[in-house]
Amino acid sequence: MDLNEKLKYIGNINQLWGVRPYELSDGWARKMRAFDVNAGCGLLYTVLPDRGMDISLASFKGNNLVYLTCNGETSPTYYEPEGIGWLHTFSGGLLTTCGLTHLGPPSLDDGENLGLHGRYSTIPARQVADCSSWVGDEYHIKLRGIIEEGRLFGNKLRLEREILSVVGQNSIEITDTITNFGNKPSPYTILYHMNLGYPLLSEKSELEIKPLDTSPRDESALSGLNDFRQFIEPQENYNEQVFFHKMKGNQDGFTQASLLNIELGIRLNIIFNVNQLPFLTEWKMMGYGEYVLGLEPCNVFVKSRKLLREEGELPYLKPQEFVTNKVVISIEELKG
Template structure:
């Protein structure tokens, strides 16, 4: 039924679709803002402005899509920047953004002690706004926020994020514009840590991907090269496997990776442009209680900033320079 016809049957659009904002008030999540988004056609997801406008819980017609760590949703006030302290407040969720000036393993670079995966997901957004409105005969949910990573005498990067879903379409469109608002060149690394979990992820699931090249991170991953598209039941003492895919794009640069579960009748797609994000890291973790598939578009290989700099492959944004990334997460029934 046409959306405007639906309005004749209801007193408030939130009966069927819309955004609900609130504040979490328990445990590690206390005092965090949240937006619940219902696109009206089965897809539900939650945006956390205080974690860089990242996306935590997500489901489709009652089926969970995302993996949540034992930490759950965690206020960034508890962030531990040293070493692997990032893991102590990593909640997983549908999207955790890594960057903006470094990601990957800890290192010391240019005099900075850099922890795992960077600070981005622990930075609260400012100028957060629900800009949802009618666009012709369609209703568009639009959430916006600005995240700045910078400090005195240091690098200064600003990310302006826009999250859009059109009612009736099971899609999340994320558009990020990153700008160097400082007066010296800054490293720029970004990775979209998309964490898929049970029941979408199970031994019944299969990864659909067609990379130009796949490189295992280490010997453990090399032993699983023939099986990176397939998954098994949770195993005790499973060692994580990480694969780096160099993605093929069409004539306009667009590419896609999908997780298919025929038993559920669901396919989740991640679409992006290789001109913006040429790499896709695959984090395959089949452990008991730690059962997750990370599909992670990125602008660099997942290496420390020190290593990227030494290899001459560290991206840089010059003063006032901007780049834009667009990522679409969609769900469809088979």
């Protein structure tokens, strides 16, 4: 039955798909805006405008896809910028964006004390809008917002985000346009921190990825270099392993990393373009209660801004220069 036929059976499209806006009211999440999105064919997810239009909860036909930290959905009101204070308000979820002028470990760079992974995910969006509408015979669920990271006498970057799901296609298309709206060149670093969890992630799962090159972050990761595609049951006292993948694109620059779970019959794909995001950071954490796979497209390796500057690898945007990134998350059901 096509969508027009379905409409004959219903009084309101929210019976089948759509966006539900509301405000969270309890604990660390109190007073945060949220949008629950029902993509109409099994995919559900939650967008948090007050966390930079990032995505927290996500599930497919009742199967959870993401890892949530013990913090859960947390208001940016409680953000601690110093050192590793970012972790106190890190909730995980399907997407936590890191950047925009620095990411990675804390450092002192160019006179600034920079905390872990930057400020982006603690900045509320403005001009937030639900722009969902019919496009021909397709219903497009579309959310938009603008996030600005800047200060007087400092760098000024604007990110305009659009999140799109076409009803029935079980995918999330994230389009970000990042502009330097200041009057001097600005460092520009971005990482799409996607956090996959149980039951999608288990010892039954496998990472499908074909990088050009893979390097371990440290000795702990070196010991697991041959097993970065496989996963184990939760372990006591597990040391996290981080791998840096340089990705190979097709003729148009597109590449893909997928997490497959044969037992659930689900494959989650992350599709992006190496011309904008040439690297994928893999965060493999198999600990008790901290059981998560981070798949993180990024424009630089996850190093401090100080180190990137010293190595000549720190990207910049000139005044009024902009870039556009597109990241697609899709869910496939395996046949048979």
